[in-house]
Amino acid sequence: MLRLCLLLPPAAAFWLPITIRPEKEIPDVAVCCQESGLQSCTQAQINPEDLGGGQIVIPNGPDGQIFTFNNAIPPFNINTKSFNYISELEESLVIVYNPSNGNMHAHCKLASGNSIKLEYCGIEGHVWKLLGSPIIQDEGELDHGLLEPDGPNVVADFNGLVEKGKASDDPASYSVKFYYTKAFKAATPDIEGFTDLCIAETNQGYINSGIKVTVLRCCIEEATIDEIQNAYDFYYAFRDMKGSTTKLRGTADQTTLLSMSFGAGGIGAVNSISRGGTVTIAQKNYAVGYFTFGHEIGHNFGCLHDPANSNNIAYPDGHGHLIERIDIDSVGYRTVLAYSAEGHSQRVNHYSNPDVMFSTTQTSTGVEGLSNNARVIMINRFAMEAVGDESECTATCGQESPPTTMLTLLELMGELFELLYEIFVTIIIIIS
Numbered sequence: 475m476l477r478l479c480l481l482l483p484p485a486a487a488f489w490l491p492i493t494i495r496p497e498k499e500i501p502d503v504a505v506c507c508q509e510s511g512l513q514s515c516t517q518a519q520i521n522p523e524d525l526g527g528g529q530i531v532i533p534n535g536p537d538g539q540i541f542t543f544n545n546a547i548p549p550f551n552i553n554t555k556s557f558n559y560i561s562e563l564e565e566s567l568v569i570v571y572n573p574s575n576g577n578m579h580a581h582c583k584l585a586s587g588n589s590i591k592l593e594y595c596g597i598e599g600h601v602w603k604l605l606g607s608p609i610i611q612d613e614g615e616l617d618h619g620l621l622e623p624d625g626p627n628v629v630a631d632f633n634g635l636v637e638k639g640k641a642s643d644d645p646a647s648y649s650v651k652f653y654y655t656k657a658f659k660a661a662t663p664d665i666e667g668f669t670d671l672c673i674a675e676t677n678q679g680y681i682n683s684g685i686k687v688t689v690l691r692c693c694i695e696e697a698t699i700d701e702i703q704n705a706y707d708f709y710y711a712f713r714d715m716k717g718s719t720t721k722l723r724g725t726a727d728q729t730t731l732l733s734m735s736f737g738a739g740g741i742g743a744v745n746s747i748s749r750g751g752t753v754t755i756a757q758k759n760y761a762v763g764y765f766t767f768g769h770e771i772g773h774n775f776g777c778l779h780d781p782a783n784s785n786n787i788a789y790p791d792g793h794g795h796l797i798e799r800i801d802i803d804s805v806g807y808r809t810v811l812a813y814s815a816e817g818h819s820q821r822v823n824h825y826s827n828p829d830v831m832f833s834t835t836q837t838s839t840g841v842e843g844l845s846n847n848a849r850v851i852m853i854n855r856f857a858m859e860a861v862g863d864e865s866e867c868t869a870t871c872g873q874e875s876p877p878t879t880m881l882t883l884l885e886l887m888g889e890l891f892e893l894l895y896e897i898f899v900t901i902i903i904i905i906s
């Protein structure tokens with residue numbers, strides 16, 4: 475904690491949770507500063523003492539904004555603290571902080587289309603990145619029926635749990651086991667912090683959309699496959715990496731592979747909960763920068779893209795939504811599952827829901843009977859929760875340490891040593 479305080483400029487009139495030093499550019503050889511579309515990568519100083527309150531000011535210029543604390547983000551019973559700050563333009567800055575290692579991560583999609591990101595970058599310390607509008611590389615969807623036609627149902631009483639999802643108002647939670655590729659590891663000094671940001675931003679999206687669901691992390695593991703450019707081949711290689719999706723999930727409800735560049739922003743099986751095929755891949759640049767982590771899991775729940783790009787047979791209202799603009803010249807928005815369309819370039823952290831208004835435009839985020847992905851997630855939430863039992867979601871992630879057989883051997887050696895010592899002492903006593 476002392477280290478963090480010493481990093482603050484002494485001239486600061488009041489302490490801010492994050493201070494950006496635009497004059498201190500980070501070398502572009504830094505592993506965190508090599509993303510495509512990067513406009514700047516500068517040093518950031520953090521003051522975690524004031525997180526959960528106060529304001530954050532990002533540098534002056536076309537994207538200069540003041541962000542004010544709005545809400546803490548669940549889950550609240552873990553070490554990582556997560557917060558949501560908002561600007562006057564309703565831009566949302568999601569921040570995660572881990573007190574045990576002092577690392578902080580953040581992301582905000584600005585109204586201009588640019589993104590700002592904070593990342594802990596190892597020896598470079600914390601870096602603050604400004605990224606231009608991404609070259610949109612939308613996400614693929616896989617019809618689950620084509621993937622595992624003979625797979626047995628993993629979720630017992632799936633239909634009963636869906637009925638419970640329709641009738642109940644109770645909240646639910648589901649767990650994600652994360653994998654990462656070697657290339658992702660090389661570009662990400664703090665993988666755990668990055669997954670915390672994926673979790674926090676998705677939970678904020680659920681809050682924004684009136685969805686009573688919380689996503690939790692269950693273990694992080696390095697994948698044994700390399701990245702494959704073809705998105706479908708990559709997906710199949712990941713799905714089959716351990717021989718079955720049950721082994722791949724490792725008792726979690728869902729599993730996501732974090733990757734660097736491949737032929738799609740992300741990819742995921744559609745409507746795949748009943749058979750436990752809750753498997754997705756997301757690119758690092760898109761996972762939080764474009765809400766792709768939550769987008770792909772939305773596919774697992776049964777959500778599809780906007781009606782112009784998808785036809786949802788299982789759930790006729792399971793589509794993304796193009797949010798109606800205030801006027802023809804204003805910025806156009808769309809929900810997490812909607813593809814880009816003319817006049818709706820900016821994706822926002824909302825799942826379509828006819829009962830929720832988008833505050834910036836004061837227009838609805840869904841259409842009854844056509845675009846209500848929030849309902850699809852809500853009715854499937856108890857079934858998703860029942861995919862895995864989380865028995866291996868422990869600190870050791872199911873790995874015993876040390877193995878029981880080794881303990882037994884050590885105990886036997888200890889007892890043998892004690893016996894020899896007693897014999898030795900007895901002989902000495904007799905001799906003396």
Ligand SMILES: [Zn+2]
Binds near residue numbers: 613614615769773
């Ligand atoms: Zn998609």
